[in-house]
Amino acid sequence: AQSVTQLGSHVSVSEGALVLLRCNYSSSVPPYLFWYVQYPNQGLQLLLKYTSAATLVKGINGFEAEFKKSETSFHLTKPSAHMSDAAEYFCAVTPRAGTALIFGKGTTLSVSS
Amino acid sequence: GAVVSQHPSWVICKSGTSVKIECRSLDFQATTMFWYRQFPKQSLMLMATSNEGSKATYEQGVEKDKFLINHASLTLSTLTVTSAHPEDSSFYICSARLRGERELSDTQYFGPGTRLTVL
Numbered sequence: 001a002q003s004v005t006q007l008g009s010h011v012s013v014s015e016g017a018l019v020l021l022r023c024n025y026s027s028s029v030p031p032y033l034f035w036y037v038q039y040p041n042q043g044l045q046l047l048l049k050y051t052s053a054a055t056l057v058k059g060i061n062g063f064e065a066e067f068k069k070s071e072t073s074f075h076l077t078k079p080s081a082h083m084s085d086a087a088e089y090f091c092a093v094t095p096r097a098g099t100a101l102i103f104g105k106g107t108t109l110s111v112s113s
Numbered sequence: 114g115a116v117v118s119q120h121p122s123w124v125i126c127k128s129g130t131s132v133k134i135e136c137r138s139l140d141f142q143a144t145t146m147f148w149y150r151q152f153p154k155q156s157l158m159l160m161a162t163s164n165e166g167s168k169a170t171y172e173q174g175v176e177k178d179k180f181l182i183n184h185a186s187l188t189l190s191t192l193t194v195t196s197a198h199p200e201d202s203s204f205y206i207c208s209a210r211l212r213g214e215r216e217l218s219d220t221q222y223f224g225p226g227t228r229l230t231v232l
Contacts, residue, residue, distance in 0.1 A: 036223070043119075043206055044157075044223040090156065098210045100147050101221065103156045 002027045002093050006104035014112050019078040021107050023065075023091030026072065033074045034092040034101065035065055044090065050074060051097065061085070086111045116140055117209045119224035126197055127232055134192045134227045136207030142187035143209035147221065148180075151204040163190045197231040204228050 007022040025031055032051050036044040048059025055067045065076045074091060088108050092101040116139040126132050136146055144165050149157040161171045161182050169182035179201075181193040190209075194201055205228075208221040 041204075041226070041228065043117075043225040044208075046220065046222070049220070098145065098221075100159045100162055101157075101208075102159075105156045 002031065002095055002102050004091050004093050004102055004104035006089075006091050006107050008107055009105065010108045010110070012110040012112065013081045015083055016080050019063075019076070019081045019085065019109065021076040021089050021091075021109065023074045023076065023104060024072050025074060025091075025093045027093060027095065029095050031093045031095060032097055033065075033067060034094075035059065035063065035074075035076045036090045036092060037061075038088040038090065038106075040087075047076070047089075081109075081111045083111050083113065085109060115211050115220070115222045117207065117222045117224040119205075119207060119227050121227060122225060123228040123230075125230045125232065128198055129196055131193055131195045132197055132229060134194070134205055134207075134229075136190045136192070136209070136224050138188045138209040138211075138222070141209070141211050143190075143211065144187060145210040146184060146190040147208045147210075148182060148190075148192050149206045149208070151206060151226075153204075157206060160192075194229065197229070199231045202229055202231045 003026040005024045034049045035047040047063050048057045050067045058064045063078045088106050090106045091104040118137045120135045146163045148160045151157045160175045161169045163169045163182050163184040165184045171177045184190040206226040208223045
């Protein structure tokens with residue numbers, strides 16, 4: 001069975017600081033991994049996805065994530081936080097492309113000035 | 114491109130009534146759509162997988178007679194919450210599968226969600 005664990009339900013950073021949101025997965029097969037962002041009362045927007053190509057995946061809004069099989073991790077990073085990055089972030093996994101996603105519990109990112 | 118809409122964006126209804134939520138893929142055909150439910154401050158939980166022209170596949174614990182799903186066309190899936198009760202109040206989000214030219218490029222695109230409040 002597939003599962004996703006997001007470490008830290010709430011992360012706070014200062015504007016301009018590094019953003020690191022942690023995600024570990026459990027999968028019996030090579031997974032497809034995703035990061036989504038959700039702003040209040042809105043749906044999910046895809047930030048980036050890993051589909052077994054390059055292990056370092058670049059997404060929108062300056063975010064990137066690195067797939068580390070040895071650590072079963074897919075952490076999301078951004079070098080310099082912006083106030084507009086404040087939102088809920090979800091890591092998700094699926095065993096096959098196009099199938100339903102299994103989501104982590106989410107991490108709320110707060111950015112202070 | 115790849116826009117998914119939901120209607121309504123929010124709805125308030127009385128207990129015992131039924132509510133229909135529409136999910137549309139605006140600029141692509143989606144043979145598969147997914148319905149998720151999200152409680153406040155929680156993650157998304159898959160309710161059902163909807164395939165065009167066939168019966169939906171429900172996740173364990175989801176009452177198929179209460180949450181009726183219809184996927185009558187390649188661009189529209191509907192979720193009807195029948196005899197709604199306050200505990201059905203939640204944020205319902207759909208996603209549509211965009212088939213890529215290669216399997217690896219398959220991507221789900223999410224609608225903006227529908228907030229249901231049952232009084």
